[in-house]
Amino acid sequence: MKVTLRVWRQPGPDAAGEMVSYEVEDVTPEMSFLEVLDTLNERLILDGSEPVAFDHDCREGICGACGVVINGQAHGPERTTACQLHMRSFADGDVIDVEPWRAAAFPVVKDLVVDRSAFDRIIGAGGYITAPTGSAPDAHATPVPKPAAETAFEHAECIGCGACVAACPNGSAMLFTAAKVVHLGALPQGAPERESRVLDMIGRMDDEGFGGCTNTGECAVACPKGIPLQAISSLNREFLRAARKSA
């Protein structure tokens, strides 16, 4: 296969960017999308040009480092991470646009690399259960009903890639925040900090410049881990409950 990549090139945070076209030959259907970028970069280095900068690490779809907008969709046409997208999803001769996440709260660092540290600060604001090392009771002291454990797990699967923000027309981080609030709130261990958690995380989310939620639902469609849209209504309910209690 041969494809044409039109890639967003931006030398630094304050520089202007542009789309640049590159043809890549010898693409096979088994290759991952990032391996096509690898192939392109090998050639660019030998040509004496700067390779395309992009974040990636585990290449197994779990670390959440990679993330680019491919043909207008966060992580591309399949519901997975860019590293787990394979070229069998494309056809010979395709022209593929590759851009960074675009959101006010995720400034571009270089080319396809963005700064997602705002996510870390949302977690720091309350996305945890306070349990200093050594203070824990026996693991079986508090049974957790299986359905609650399953709900917690399904929301804990979030990999923090930022696709939800990139897909949202408002650049909102509601799905990301909701995933953590629902995960911890579903467990008895998370109950004592239930109110402060949701209030502090939402407050931080707003402070970081993420947009508001208008129920577009693009976030849940783009989420490679399938965090359900319903999480956002649970978040809203938690927020109202906590706001009422603290009022």
Add this chain to the structure above:
Amino acid sequence: MSPTYAQYTEGEPVADAAAPPGDIAERWDRRRFTARLVNPANRRRYKVIVVGTGLAGGAAGATLAEQGYQVVQFCYQDSPRRAHSIAAQGGINAAKNYRNDGDSVHRLFYDTVKGGDFRARESNVRRLAQVSVEIIDQCVAQGVPFAREYGGLLDTRSFGGVQVSRTFYARGQTGQQLLLGAYQALSRQIEAGNVEMHPRTEMLDLVVVDGRARGIVARDLVTGRIETHLADAVVLATGGYGNVFYLSTNAKNSNATAIWRAHRRGAYFANPCFTQIHPTCIPRSGDHQSKLTLMSESLRNDGRIWVPKAHGDGRPPNAIPEDERDYYLERLYPSFGNLVPRDIASRAAKNVCDEGRGVGPGGQGVYLDFADAIRRLGRAAVEERYGNLFEMYERITAEDPYQVPMRIYPAIHYTMGGLWVDYDLQTTVPGLFAIGEANFSDHGANRLGASALMQGLADGYFILPATIGDFLARHRPEEVSPDHPAVAEAVADTEDRLHLLLSVDGDRTPDSFHRELGELLWDECGMARTEPGLRKALERIPALREEFWRRIKVPGTGTELNQSLEKANRIADYLELAELMCLDALHRAESCGGHFREESQTPDGEAARDDEQFSYAAAWEFTATGTAPVLHREDLAFEYVIPTQRSYQ
């Protein structure tokens, strides 16, 4: 003729002076009692650097900060949540005996020493087993969503190399869930101002002042700025060195630079040839392959491994009748069957492929078949246990494992070797500690499944925070001047090296060298090793290193985000580490665990250990690049688990 690298010299033996004597079951309690304490009010005056934010580093950073120390922490990723512990799938061992199936701390200790083929230190392993119990409590309290039974209690499963069910899990994402627990605890401390977090910052050298580790030189990967950070102690939690092979299950950017630079500054490197090859990875699909993906070993609980009996049988798997299949692990190892330890399962796969009975492209694969499990348990039960793994497999290969057996092949996965540490997890450089996969301590020559998460968290949550306090209590909190010559020297070394990498302007990319080195190591220092092969590698590596420094091409500058420069700098270290691995493999003329020397095998092809000659850990002292290192032996004494030839038949 000048002496070659293979002609190493031997120095004084190295001994673990930190473990207290006495009954092994009481050693950890005794050590905690003899350890000096830092007055809580004084802890703020001590600064500790932690490099890495995986299970070991994340847990250590959070815990030290909770205790009141000033923590300065680093990771190369854009967020501490992305460390490669996140990719661990199967589970975490703990001697809870919730199943009432005969498990105990002593049994976990026994299994780990035996599984490690009697090349680990008994005191450390016993402590690991003891602490395992507390880890599960800690993680549950943090909100880690472990799998549960309908009664609300924790579920467990069994793993390779053991006969009890002691592995706690969160579907196939146990590492992710444990790491997020540690990350959240760390985030809380960052928010509270107790941890100064530096993401996208990579450690490039260790600062040693008057014989003591006092800081690091690091590069801000976004601006390229070289920074020094000084402290009262330095903790390396930077993971293993499996990426030296280029193709491995490690994350692409996992690297050995921090531990290798520490080694060059005086920390002994132990058992570098003890590398683990995981039996159940997805086979490579072509030359473009950038990394390999593991399928959790837990799949061997219900999957059956087989190849066709006939050589070169090209029929699709479902067309091969039952009596023409060879379930070779069940045939060779009837009592453990598909659950033999990783090294044994990997070598058996290599053997059947070498015989010409391998399947898939290039004959480099064996089947892992779930047809029986689906018949026995139903598709829904299989889906609940392994759903995400099946999905991952299908995404990568475009084959549906519910319909067609998976194809798997061994790949480099974990490194048991690492920086030598004593019972306190302190390296041979005072004030420098190594935890998690970065050290060599607990797994001997082979790690059992679900024990890496256990060790990382044991070191990070419980062991290091106790032992580092003893070190700090013995040293007054005194600042090192940033103008100290040792600091300036480390900075100058780093800057010179980066400058050199950028100025060669040759004609080969960093990856091309990495691939070449990886192939050489896989062939000569991989699943089976021979003296001629290792000697060949020891000749080739210095030549490749020389070529690297002559022909490397790194575009761009050092004062920006430059991923080629990051890569090239890491590969330069792999080109030195690889040589030490091959030397270690050559000198250890026995087979043990993951280290299989073809010259040393039993008549039926199993690894033959030589306890007379090799019952020691090999701790290597750096001399100069390309110059033979000095071997220091740590003799291993087995008082509680008497060495036997491992048998899983």
